[in-house]
């Protein structure tokens with residue numbers, strides 16, 4: 001049978017499951033470039049061809065869950081918008097599904113507030129608060145409005161000026177010995193009061209805010225993680241919702257199963273069980289993915305790798321890369337899946353492995369290899385990416401703050417350079433929203449008024465067109481690119497037009513209340529995020545003095561997956577899901593807080609007992625994702641201080657031969 005025929009057979013297997021009219025969950029496994037997204041698209045098209053009128057009569061929709069908004073937009077584009085298909089990210093979909101279940105949501109939310117109150121009380125009993133005899137008096141004092149204003153105005157000061165500001169209150173000196181503990185205690189008492197008040201006065205609705213990365217419990221606003229918790233509890237405990245789900249969505253496709261949260265899998269399992277119990281219903285759930293492309297350190301749901309309780313479908317063909325690239329990526333993955341090209345003659349590519357020392361200069365290498373167009377460089381060092389993308393100053397400053405230093409080093413990748421914006425650090429996410437607002441107003445020609453207003457207020461407020469036009473006009477006067485962050489914020493705060501007020505917009509974007517002036521409030525948020533309880537003698541001024549253009553460049557790095565025909569630069573993580581003609585990957589050992597990051601992989605490759613070695617698997621997955629982006633030619637450069645014989649021999653097993661480049 002020809003390869004194309006075999007590929008068709010795989011697709012037909014999926015079609016036959018879709019046509020079976022039964023309750024089934026299947027798992028489609030295929031390596032990089034196999035065409036998983038394509039298979040998913042074909043499956044939807046098949047259903048549209050065979051079942052569209054049925055779906056329409058019953059008011060049912062095919063549901064397709066993608067991991068990112070970018071993937072969603074791509075799939076929507078390929079499917080040419082069809083009213084029988086819903087393509088959505090999981091959070092967006094689940095919120096739409098459960099948001100009317102307010103009775104259950106409020107109950108869960110109140111439980112969460114009670115848990116939080118218990119946590120706060122626990123913390124208070126561990127601080128000087130426990131020993132205060134007249135607790136009511138202390139509470140009364142710190143809940144006072146004037147006190148709050150002074151407290152927050154000096155919140156992000158160094159320790160001594162903060163103590164001086166507190167002198168007018170007769171707190172015993174020893175309470176202020178440790179300024180951080182004092183601040184924490186005050187905040188806990190204030191938070192407890194706020195939460196207690198909302199518990200005593202119910203009647204609010206729970207809302208999911210997709211643009212913020214942190215809950216605001218007192219305001220009944222939840223973020224992504226809490227949404228998944230609530231959804232799991234609400235759906236798995238209510239048969240009526242399971243029924244509603246399967247009646248509305250008899251076909252569910254979930255892309256990138258390796259990144260799918262356990263709670264989502266639990267929800268789907270419970271719906272499947274319910275469907276089986278009802279008999280004669282039909283429900284098909286298909287997971288598409290590749291366990292080896294899990295690169296964010298969050299463990300894959302056991303069901304997908306060990307239990308394999310779903311129907312397994314495998315595809316071995318590769319549609320992306322030349323045979324030269326495929327042979328390398330097969331060897332990197334080193335598992336049972338060995339891909340082969342679907343094409344008979346796609347073998348005009350190359351793969352090279354260069355061992356180089358610290359003097360290696362990438363630009364010279366690109367020159368030498370004549371790689372000046374259609375080339376993408378995947379770099380490990382964040383500093384290199386930041387320099388190429390012109391936000392190196394921002395990175396240099398951010399790295400000095402406790403939230404990104406020492407043990408928190410991984411936060412640079414996980415919260416600052418993270419391409420999935422749901423995982424960006426909470427304060428940074430707010431900052432991105434501010435930059436997005438300015439950039440969209442200034443440069444995005446087809447931005448809708450709704451989108452602008454939602455960015456400004458989180459909802460559609462009643463304002464006049466004139467006010468909006470005037471506001472935008474005033475915004476255009478400033479050349480934000482030439483200002484630093486604090487000046488940008490200051491200018492923005494001052495803009496007002498009728499009912500629109502820059503201060504209110506920033507209060508919304510940064511989640512600041514009116515107990516202090518807005519700029520100080522924003523600085524306090526930055527202080528909590530960047531420094532927190534970790535240092536008394538640091539301030540956030542250096543961050544706010546950074547040129548706004550650096551933040552804009554960072555924003556474009558996070559959001560922008562466009563690449564041009566010249567040389568483009570990404571981190572290895574950031575390349576996931578993309579493909580390029582020529583790929584240059586630069587491996588380094590000094591990465592991820594390790595001194596032997598890649599070395600560990602090369603030394604242990606082929607040692608036989610690495611299957612459960614999490615560290616080994618993480619490096620392997622990252623190298624696999626990076627190398628499998630190449631369509632035609634792959635150049636791997638390994639910066640190292642000398643290779644031992646085991647590493648050398650293993651590298652040769654993967655890449656055939658090592659070329660040495662040691663010129664300056």
Ligand SMILES: Nc1ncnc2c1ncn2[C@@H]1O[C@H](COP(=O)(O)OP(=O)(O)OP(=O)(O)O)[C@@H](O)[C@H]1O
Pocket residue numbers: 030031032033034035036037038039290293319320576577578579628
């Ligand atoms: N049946 C097909 N016919 C033509 N081109 C295809 C087909 N399937 C996939 N392709 C092409 O092959 C390439 C890889 O496909 P796709 O991106 O769907 O793979 P993938 O398995 O999702 O990759 P990865 O997991 O590495 O991100 C793309 O350029 C896609 O357009």
